[in-house]
């Protein structure tokens with residue numbers, strides 16, 4: 001059975017509701033990431049596409065991520081949509097790399113040239129601004145730069161990765177085709193803005209959909225928000241045999257405007273779990289509502 005798909009807003013792209021976040025294959029030089037060698041990257045990336053996942057998100061400053069996508073998936077380019085991000089930069093700093101942002105035409109052009117080269121492709125489906133403030137976006141004419149890249153054929157759709165307080169303004173502008181927004185049961189603040197973005201016709205990419213996986217089970221960097229899961233007594237809502245991470249993923253998939261959620265993993269067994277969870281689909285509507293009610297009582301609410 002194929003993975004469920006959704007239309008990514010006005011882009012019209014039909015994407016799998018479970019996408020892949022390729023930040024986990026960045027390697028250990030960026031933001032305290034895990035080592036990821038060539039073999040691991042080849043295995044997980046090909047498992048992603050073999051599973052039928054058709055949407056991959058990365059960024060120009062995700063360490064080795066774009067390089068690995070090019071090396072191991074360029075020959076399968078027609079099987080997935082590709083989104084990357086710009087405005088960032090990687091700078092050698094001895095035992096790690098720093099990732100400062102530069103919001104100007106020169107850096108955005110450097111980003112896209114570098115991304116296309118590394119990923120061995122002529123164009124990306126979506127280029128997202130990597131979390132600029134509204135002021136940075138206005139002062140530097142970033143939308144015009146994206147528009148010109150679209151005219152030149154390097155990108156097909158304009159995207160913006162953003163959060164409050166900037167997100168609402170960006171949605172109002174009506175110029176971005178796609179937004180990348182954090183959302184899960186443990187991080188609900190953008191729940192209503194997601195609906196507003198989708199109602200305005202934008203595609204919605206949700207990140208943080210498994211809140212980095214249940215601590216102790218996930219092997220990557222743990223998130224600090226999992227205490228809310230217990231406080232809200234969400235364990236009582238799990239189906240027999242269902243993991244907490246699977247419940248969280250189904251909660252995210254239950255948002256009516258979750259077009260895709262980009263979950264990352266280095267482990268094929270976790271990928272398999274995420275795929276079978278996505279096949280089971282969203283929570284029953286009464287369970288979704290009950291989970292939200294319980295989360296409200298512990299202060300985890302939509303803004």
Ligand SMILES: NC(=O)c1ccc[n+]([C@@H]2O[C@H](COP(=O)([O-])OP(=O)(O)OC[C@H]3O[C@@H](n4cnc5c(N)ncnc54)[C@H](OP(=O)(O)O)[C@@H]3O)[C@@H](O)[C@H]2O)c1
Pocket residue numbers: 020021022023024057058130131161180207208209210211212213214217218219220221245246262263264265266267270271273274
């Ligand atoms: N500002 C931005 O634009 C921004 C910021 C952050 C992230 N992103 C994008 O969003 C994507 C998602 O990032 P995220 O921060 O939300 O983290 P995430 O990719 O959702 O979480 C990754 C963590 O979840 C664990 N995990 C995945 N499936 C699991 C399962 N079934 N059971 C247990 N653990 C599981 C992984 O560990 P294992 O390897 O052990 O499975 C890993 O430690 C990134 O890859 C990136 O593309 C964008």
